[in-house]
Amino acid sequence: MSDNLTLPAQQGSTGASTEALLTVEGLTKHFPIYGGFPIKRKVGAVQAVDDVDLTVGVGESVGLVGESGCGKSTTGRLITRLLEPTGGKITYAGQDITHASRRQMASVRSEIQMIFQDPYSSLNPRQTVGTIIKSPMEVNGIDPAGGREKKVRELLELVGLNPEHYNRFPHEFSGGQRQRIGVARALALNPKLIVADEPVSALDVSIQAQVVNLLQKVQEELGIAFLFIAHDLAVVRHFSQRVAVMYLGKVVEVGDRDSIYNRPRHPYTHALLSAVPEVAMDDETENRERIRLAGDVPSPIMPPSGCRFRTRCWKAQDKCATEEPPLLQISGNREGHLTACHFPEDPSTEARTEDVVLDPALKALEDVEKD
Amino acid sequence: MSDRHYEPEPALAATAVGGTVDLGVEEAETPKKRPAGPDGPAPQDRPRSLWSDAWRDLRRNPVFIVSGLVILFLVLIALWPSAIASRSPLDCDLSKAQEGSQAGHPFGFDGQGCDVYTRTVHGARTSVAVGVLATLGVAVLGSVLGALAGFFGGIWDSILSRITDVFFAIPVVLGGLVLLSVITSDTVWPVIGFIVLLGWPQLSRIARGAVITAKQHDYVQAARALGASNSRLMLRHIAPNAVAPVIVVATISLGTYIALEATLSYLGVGLKPPSVSWGIDISAASPYVRNAPHALLWPSGALAITVLAFIMLGDAVRDALDPKLR
Numbered sequence: 001m002s003d004n005l006t007l008p009a010q011q012g013s014t015g016a017s018t019e020a021l022l023t024v025e026g027l028t029k030h031f032p033i034y035g036g037f038p039i040k041r042k043v044g045a046v047q048a049v050d051d052v053d054l055t056v057g058v059g060e061s062v063g064l065v066g067e068s069g070c071g072k073s074t075t076g077r078l079i080t081r082l083l084e085p086t087g088g089k090i091t092y093a094g095q096d097i098t099h100a101s102r103r104q105m106a107s108v109r110s111e112i113q114m115i116f117q118d119p120y121s122s123l124n125p126r127q128t129v130g131t132i133i134k135s136p137m138e139v140n141g142i143d144p145a146g147g148r149e150k151k152v153r154e155l156l157e158l159v160g161l162n163p164e165h166y167n168r169f170p171h172e173f174s175g176g177q178r179q180r181i182g183v184a185r186a187l188a189l190n191p192k193l194i195v196a197d198e199p200v201s202a203l204d205v206s207i208q209a210q211v212v213n214l215l216q217k218v219q220e221e222l223g224i225a226f227l228f229i230a231h232d233l234a235v236v237r238h239f240s241q242r243v244a245v246m247y248l249g250k251v252v253e254v255g256d257r258d259s260i261y262n263r264p265r266h267p268y269t270h271a272l273l274s275a276v277p278e279v280a281m282d283d284e285t286e287n288r289e290r291i292r293l294a295g296d297v298p299s300p301i302m303p304p305s306g307c308r309f310r311t312r313c314w315k316a317q318d319k320c321a322t323e324e325p326p327l328l329q330i331s332g333n334r335e336g337h338l339t340a341c342h343f344p345e346d347p348s349t350e351a352r353t354e355d356v357v358l359d360p361a362l363k364a365l366e367d368v369e370k371d
Numbered sequence: 372m373s374d375r376h377y378e379p380e381p382a383l384a385a386t387a388v389g390g391t392v393d394l395g396v397e398e399a400e401t402p403k404k405r406p407a408g409p410d411g412p413a414p415q416d417r418p419r420s421l422w423s424d425a426w427r428d429l430r431r432n433p434v435f436i437v438s439g440l441v442i443l444f445l446v447l448i449a450l451w452p453s454a455i456a457s458r459s460p461l462d463c464d465l466s467k468a469q470e471g472s473q474a475g476h477p478f479g480f481d482g483q484g485c486d487v488y489t490r491t492v493h494g495a496r497t498s499v500a501v502g503v504l505a506t507l508g509v510a511v512l513g514s515v516l517g518a519l520a521g522f523f524g525g526i527w528d529s530i531l532s533r534i535t536d537v538f539f540a541i542p543v544v545l546g547g548l549v550l551l552s553v554i555t556s557d558t559v560w561p562v563i564g565f566i567v568l569l570g571w572p573q574l575s576r577i578a579r580g581a582v583i584t585a586k587q588h589d590y591v592q593a594a595r596a597l598g599a600s601n602s603r604l605m606l607r608h609i610a611p612n613a614v615a616p617v618i619v620v621a622t623i624s625l626g627t628y629i630a631l632e633a634t635l636s637y638l639g640v641g642l643k644p645p646s647v648s649w650g651i652d653i654s655a656a657s658p659y660v661r662n663a664p665h666a667l668l669w670p671s672g673a674l675a676i677t678v679l680a681f682i683m684l685g686d687a688v689r690d691a692l693d694p695k696l697r
Contacts, residue, residue, distance in 0.1 A: 080596045102598060109598035122589035126611040132590075135607075139597045185593070 021225050022079065022112075022193055024054040027088035029074050033301065047300045048074040050249040051088070053327065054227075056193060061219055061226035063240030063257075065233055065272065067297055071249040072229045073117075076195045079227065080114045081105060092193070110140050113186035115215075117198040119178035123170035129156070129181055130166040136188040155184040159214060176207035183214060193225045200235060208232075212239055233276050237261055242336075245269050248297055248308040251327060255337030263347035265330060265339040267291075268309045307342065315343045428691040435687035441680040448492055449499035456492035460485065460647045469663035481652065481666035482659045490652055491669045497648040498677055501559050501566070501632040506625040508567035513574025514617045520575070521582030522605060528579070535572035543569055544634065551640040559632075562641045566628050577620045581613035588612070615692040623685030626678040633674050649674045 030045035049071040056062045064072050077083045079090060081097065090098045092108055100108070113136075116122035123132055133152045137144065144151040153163035159180040170178055179199060186194050199215065200208040212235055219226055219239075230236050236243055237257060244254040245268065253266040264270050271291040293312050298304055304311050310320040319342050327340040332347055429435045448455060463485035471479045478487035520531040547565055554561045585591065591608050599607075635641030636650025637657075644651055649670040656666035 077592075082592055082596055102600070106598055109596075112596075114593065114596045116589040116593060118589055122593055124588075124590040124594075124608050124612070127607075135594065135599075136597045139594070139599045139603065182593075189597075 019058050020055050021058045021060075021093060022054075022056040022227070023089075023091040024052060024075075024079065025089045025091075027052040027054070027075065027078055027090065028086045029071075029078055029083060030086045044301050047249050047303055049078065050303075052246075052249070052251050054244060054251065054254075056225050056227055058192070059219075059223040059225050060242065061228055061240045063236035063243040064227060064229045064246060065231060065236050065243060066246035067272075068231065069297055069300070070246045071300070072231075072246055073197050075246070076114070076197045076227060076229050080112055080195050082114075106140070110136070110142065110189035111192045113189065113191040113194050115179075115182050115186050115194060115196040115199045118202050119175050119182055120170075120202075122182050123178055125170055128167050128169055129161075129173075132170070132181060133184050133188055136185060140189060142189060151188070152184075155187055158187065158218075159184045160210075174207075175203050176211060179203060179207075179211050180214065183211075183218065187218065187222070187224075190222075191224060193227070195227045195229070197229045198231070199228075201230060201232060208235065215239065233261075233272060245272065248303055249300055250308055250340070252309065252341070253337075253339045254327070255334070255339075259334050259337040263334070263337070265333060265337075265344035265347055266309075266341045267313050267315055267343075267345055270345050307340070315345075317343065425688075425691040429687060432687050432691070434683050435691075438680040438683040438687065441676060442684060445495050445499055445677055445680070449496040452493045452496060456486075456489040458486055458489045460490045460493040461645055462486070462489075469659060469666070471663075471665060478669045479663070479665045481656055482663065483655070487652075487666050487669050490647055491649070491673050493647045494649040494652060494670060494673065495677070497559060497642060497646065498629045498632060498674070501562055502625045502629040502677075502681065504559070505563045505566035505570065505628045505632075506621050508563060509570035509574050509624065509628075510617060510621045512567060513571035514578040514614075516571065517575030517578030517580075518582045518605070518610070518613065521579035522586060522601070522609065524583075531575065531579075535575055538569060538572040541569060543631065544638070547631075547635045548638060548640055551635060557643060557646055559642060559646075562632050562635060565635075566631060570624065570628065573624070574617060574620060578613065578617050581616045582609055585609045585612040619685060619689040619692060622688050623682055626681030626685070629681065630674065630678045 029049040032042045033044040034040040035043040078085050134148050137148050156163045200211050242256050243260040244251050247268050253269045271293050274291040306324050307320040310316040325340045325342045327338045463483045465484040467480045468484040520528040633650030636648045637654040642648045652670040660667050
């Protein structure tokens with residue numbers, strides 16, 4: 001497969017047909033680890049996000065997927081400037097907001113909003129729904145026509161809640177309803193970009209679809225760009241036009257939805273997709289490939305040299321340990337489909353001749369079953 | 372949530388009267404009471420905060436009712452002691468020293484011939500004043516410092532934590548003997564000041580922990596993402612969610628501060644005669660406990676009941692505000 005690897009003609013093109021709203025270049029966040037006695041000093045760093053490039057176009061929805069602990073949420077919080085980036089550059093609508101102070105951010109704040117994962121922790125239990133949804137307008141000094149209360153009622157209606165529930169407290173609502181309140185709060189300032197940090201993963205599966213549909217409706221009707229962070233590939237496929245796959249703080253593959261889901265090239269993307277459970281009445285799923293990864297994600301404190309996925313990759317060779325694969329459009333990829341791999345897989349999700357089973361215990365078990 | 376939908380009475384009544392329960396009627400009526408929202412049961416009509424939940428719990432708690440009544444009574448006699456004890460507590464007659472209970476003097480006389488009943492009633496004012504004022508001082512100083520340390524963290528947190536460690540290391544009684552013996556004042560202020568000085572680290576630790584916990588919630592991050600200022604985060608989002616443990620510990624401490632005032636007065640470094648205080652009376656009566664035990668028992672009993680009432684109130688408030696701590 002290595003002969004397929006050729007350098008791409010163009011670089012930096014991420015296939016965004018529309019104008020870029022948010023551009024992230026080389027974004028890095030290292031959390032320092034302090035230790036030692038008697039004076040604590042920096043003894044290491046958790047490399048949560050390392051050199052991430054990402055573009056979100058106007059009105060575009062971009063999915064960010066990956067295993068737990070791969071830096072998805074940190075990336076989201078860096079973009080909303082809840083965390084201070086260690087390095088790199090965040091540009092929003094042509095404005096560099098990488099290290100903008102609270103006052104400098106004031107004009108941008110209303111345009112970038114966030115939806116949180118946990119609907120129980122993200123709403124202040126001491127405030128009524130009205131106060132919660134109103135607070136973005138209060139903080140930013142915005143007075144919509146007809147008053148703030150009217151706007152809150154409109155928002156409640158927009159997200160499918162009863163406007164009469166204005167004076168209730170969050171604990172009186174179910175998880176899905178609370179997440180709708182969170183969506184209403186994010187919409188209060190008519191944002192242009194919403195960072196949704198696993199907005200449905202804390203919800204019951206039957207409720208997930210409702211909230212995803214609500215978000216999709218909002219995205220389509222109001223033309224809001226979304227950075228949709230999730231580990232549920234099915235949800236991302238439903239929601240996103242473009243998808244970026246993260247592994248251990250790095251983007252390993254990015255492309256439009258069909259490229260990622262139907263023509264994945266990075267072995268990690270293959271492994272992720274093969275792990276999606278599918279309900280099928282007959283044995284159609286038999287011709288899907290099956291990859292069972294072994295072990296956990298390596299520690300982000302001491303990530304593997306070269307390609308970070310090499311410790312769990314079935315195609316890893318010496319080159320992977322010494323040379324870090326750049327995120328490029330490798331041959332056979334469509335426009336805007338970038339992959340960071342020295343030895344990419346075939347652009348297909350069809351079954352290979354033999355399953356890849358990297359977990360020794362699982363392999364032993366399956367061998368017993370075959371006999 | 373479940374207790375709000377819990378309506379056992381009609382069903383129970385039906386069982387008692389008719390012997391059968393028509394569940395069909397119940398089920399048919401329920402959806403009208405709770406119009407279902409898109410995602411599940413819709414909330415009830417009456418808005419309820421956690422404070423009103425706590426108040427509802429407290430009203431049903433017999434411990435709260437009893438201790439609350441005792442404290443109400445104490446506060447009333449502290450404000451208007453003459454209403455039930457018209458004599459002056461300093462009106463003493465040595466010829467009646469150590470005499471027992473008699474008409475008009477139900478608690479008898481102490482070693483100086485003063486009426487024990489009058490002195491016990493008038494002593495309540497000192498105890499309540501010291502308890503309430505010291506608690507207020509401790510709560511304000513401790514929670515402000517603790518909240519700032521918890522909110523800003525870093526170097527300020529480290530400095531404050533070391534300072535609280537130093538104050539925790541001071542033995543209360545020894546510190547009181549040393550510090551208060553050099554102050555000559557016949558008001559309650561030195562005692563209150565001393566209690567605040569030694570009491571604030573406890574509250575500041577509680578407040579610091581509560582603020583650190585509240586700070587990590589997503590709603591604080593959400594407000595920060597909206598561009599809310601630090602003061603808005605602190606006052607609107609963190610303080611209301613961190614104040615409960617501070618209130619609980621302050622209420623429980625109130626009783627111990629009253630006991631501490633009595634201890635210091637007993638040792639002769641708190642309030643000094645002619646002030647009227649249970650601690651002074653206990654101290655004065657203890658040498659004559661064989662001849663006149665009543666002069667010791669009444670102020671001691673009043674002190675014990677007061678301290679117990681405040682500690683039980685604190686327990687009840689804690690149970691109501693945070694059932695998980697129980």
